[in-house]
Amino acid sequence: MRLNRTQGAAVTAVALAVLFAGGAVTVASADRDEAPAGPPTTSADAGFARDMSVHHQQAVEMSFIVRDRTKDEEVRRLAYDIANTQANQRGMMLGWLDLWGLPKNESGVEPMTWMGMGVSADADALDGALMPGMATDAQMDELRRASGRKAEVLYLKLMTAHHRGGVHMAEGCVQKCGVAVERDLAQGMVDSQTSEMALMADLLKKRGG
Incomplete structure (x- = not known):
């Protein structure tokens, strides 16, 4: 045709x-x-995502504990904000590890190694405080037993120390991480947690803490 x-x-x-x-x-x-592949498992990016996920998880747990141990609206509102923010950030960091094809827990690698200051992973020796600012198991138990004003003051003190350690870690990522979006998240943590520490200082002062 x-x-x-x-x-x-x-x-x-x-x-x-x-x-x-x-x-x-x-x-x-x-x-x-x-x-291009994602950052290697030994990178600051991967180390920060893993370690800060653990760090954030304890902050979320502490915030839920105090929410149920006091009726004070100021402390409950702060606890809600911290729990909500850090749970969302934790989800982002775990999502990046999945995206990069990296394990969420790297066996044989001590916490904080990515910052050049490896902390022993022996939970018995550290009583659960695996990274800067983290509360010990004994302190967590004390918070669970406390109520009212005592729970508020203990939470504010523990969370202030927790934030101080978290800011130190986040500043390390700002300096060492290679992934721009992760550096931006870390800088956001520095800014927000610094502001929250100032707020907690005021709340502690009001409670004689």
Whole structure:
């Protein structure tokens, strides 16, 4: 069957479209294959994401404890803000580890190694305080037993120390992390937790702490 000029042009256009589409798929596949990998498991980016996830988890736990141990609206509101913010940030950091194909817990690597200040992972020796500012197991138990004004003061003191350690870690990421979005998150932690420490100092003063 012979094609007229219009039909021939249409066939040629379809053939070129298929050819270009195939080329685009090949290029896209090549781009995916050659996409740069995420940071290595020994990097500051991975270390910060792992360690700060653990650090944040304790802050969330402390905040839920005090929420149930006091009726004071100021402290309960602060606890809610800290729990909500740090739970969301923890989810982001764990999501990055998944995206990078890295384990959430690196066996054999001590906490804070990425900052050049490895802390012994012996929980018995540290009583659960694996990183700067973290409360010990004994302090967590004390918070669970406390109520009212005593729970408020203890929470504010423990969370102030917790924030101080968290700011130290976040400043380390700002200096050492290579992933820009993670550095931005770390700087945000420095700013927000510094502001919260000032607020907690005022709340402690009001409670004679």
